[in-house]
Amino acid sequence: MSGWSQCLQCGTCVASCPVQRADDSFNIRRLLRSIELDRLDRSARESVWACAQCLQCAESCPRGARPDQAMLMLRRIAAGERKAPPHVAAAVANVARWGRPLPLAAAPLTAWAQDLSLPREGATVFLAGLYPYAPYLERLIGTAASLAPKRLALFGRLASLARPLAQGVLSLSLPRLGGVEIGPYERALKGAVLALRTLGVEVAYLGEQEPWCGIELHTYGYEDAFVEHARGVVADLARRGVREVITADVLTASCLAVLYREAGVDHDLRVRHLVEVIAERIGRAKGRWRAGERRTVVAFSDPCYLARRLRLVDEPRAILRKIERIDLKEPVDHGLRTRCVCGGGSEIAEPARVMRMAELRLEELIETGAERVVTSCPVCVVMLRGAAERKGFPGRIQDIGELLLESLPEAPRPGRVAPRPVGVTPRSVRVAPRPARPARVKPEPPR
Numbered sequence: 207m208s209g210w211s212q213c214l215q216c217g218t219c220v221a222s223c224p225v226q227r228a229d230d231s232f233n234i235r236r237l238l239r240s241i242e243l244d245r246l247d248r249s250a251r252e253s254v255w256a257c258a259q260c261l262q263c264a265e266s267c268p269r270g271a272r273p274d275q276a277m278l279m280l281r282r283i284a285a286g287e288r289k290a291p292p293h294v295a296a297a298v299a300n301v302a303r304w305g306r307p308l309p310l311a312a313a314p315l316t317a318w319a320q321d322l323s324l325p326r327e328g329a330t331v332f333l334a335g336l337y338p339y340a341p342y343l344e345r346l347i348g349t350a351a352s353l354a355p356k357r358l359a360l361f362g363r364l365a366s367l368a369r370p371l372a373q374g375v376l377s378l379s380l381p382r383l384g385g386v387e388i389g390p391y392e393r394a395l396k397g398a399v400l401a402l403r404t405l406g407v408e409v410a411y412l413g414e415q416e417p418w419c420g421i422e423l424h425t426y427g428y429e430d431a432f433v434e435h436a437r438g439v440v441a442d443l444a445r446r447g448v449r450e451v452i453t454a455d456v457l458t459a460s461c462l463a464v465l466y467r468e469a470g471v472d473h474d475l476r477v478r479h480l481v482e483v484i485a486e487r488i489g490r491a492k493g494r495w496r497a498g499e500r501r502t503v504v505a506f507s508d509p510c511y512l513a514r515r516l517r518l519v520d521e522p523r524a525i526l527r528k529i530e531r532i533d534l535k536e537p538v539d540h541g542l543r544t545r546c547v548c549g550g551g552s553e554i555a556e557p558a559r560v561m562r563m564a565e566l567r568l569e570e571l572i573e574t575g576a577e578r579v580v581t582s583c584p585v586c587v588v589m590l591r592g593a594a595e596r597k598g599f600p601g602r603i604q605d606i607g608e609l610l611l612e613s614l615p616e617a618p619r620p621g622r623v624a625p626r627p628v629g630v631t632p633r634s635v636r637v638a639p640r641p642a643r644p645a646r647v648k649p650e651p652p653r
């Protein structure tokens with residue numbers, strides 16, 4: 207376990223751990239001590255699934271130890287012994303059976319790109335990653351939080367049901383359930399693509415052919431399955447002639463740029479997160495990028511994967527500083543020391559603890575005086591939106607893609623020109639013409 211033998215027992219990892227802050231029964235140092243003494247009891251084994259794999263402990267440790275790796279090692283042992291909890295088994299089964307994190311039909315997942323006229327193939331592709339699933343995740347977490355523990359356990363097994371039933375229940379019922387607000391996630395993806403286009407970066411979108419990165423296989427310790435899945439994704443992209451990937455999803459970017467290679471799946475794809483590409487070009491871009499009609503105090507919440515896996519902390523700030531009428535404020539924990547707001551995959555199984563983590567983070571963000579919280583991760587948006595609703599935060603929680611959509615230089619300003627419907631592109635962007643509506647025919651009077 208890297209660096210662990212030099213542990214000073216200083217407790218820095220415990221003090222920094224966002225899971226421990228929300229639930230003091232989780233104590234990383236106690237857990238690691240019991241591994242060392244080979245006294246891992248059942249409750250300690252179960253608690254390793256609470257770790258969000260956010261790397262905050264690793265970032266804070268003065269000796270460079272990697273407590274997160276110890277958690278991963280215990281998960282690998284549990285996975286090998288088939289002792290993973292039901293929500294983990296369900297998530298792994300979803301990827302194995304459908305190649306997706308949730309068993310949803312393709313149509314609602316690709317609808318966001320309908321009016322963007324994106325080519326279906328090309329050397330540079332945009333991967334939507336987890337964003338199209340985020341509204342359903344939001345709904346699932348909300349439902350899980352409203353259930354009593356016994357029902358919650360049953361609910362956790364839902365996704366692991368036999369394919370026809372799960373496919374039927376989830377793909378048909380989820381999009382129709384009340385409370386699924388697709389708008390913010392769809393706008394984030396549209397904003398990402400339109401901002402790239404405005405800055406001269408054209409991308410293709412694979413639609414229902416887009417492969418899922420399979421990050422849960424890594425996070426839950428199913429390393430062999432992860433390696434096999436990663437090889438499949440890399441081969442699939444190569445077969446389609448893809449040489450460069452741009453994605454707004456930190457999980458997808460982290461997988462392709464870091465975790466695949468760490469797992470020994472080498473590839474020559476160029477992988478960049480959206481903020482990297484936008485930050486590189488927006489500084490010298492022509493036109494005024496402007497958010498709204500008045501100055502707004504904005505706090506940026508660094509997603510842990512963006513900051514600590516991809517090391518992208520200056521880039522989102524460079525974008526926010528370029529956008530006029532934004533007054534950027536930093537919470538106490540920001541940049542490489544940012545706080546994780548998600549559960550690393552335990553959001554549906556342990557909603558209360560993960561919601562608490564998000565609430566604590568939101569409190570820090572509100573303390574800056576922010577009227578708007580911007581982040582760059584679909585799960586952060588899901589969790590912070592829920593926290594904002596529970597805490598009655600009147601401001602907006604927004605993905606940086608959605609902010610870019612509102613700030614595009616040629617986007618219409620309220621009050622100057624008639625607003626276009628959401629998702630309709632600025633004037634410089636070509637869109638496919640909408641099919642003409644059939645002319646209304648006056649019904650003939652009955653004879």
Ligand code: SF4
Pocket residue numbers: 219222223224225226234256257258259260261262263264273274277546
């Ligand atoms: S990786 Fe994050 S959640 Fe896991 S033990 Fe470290 S600080 Fe806590």
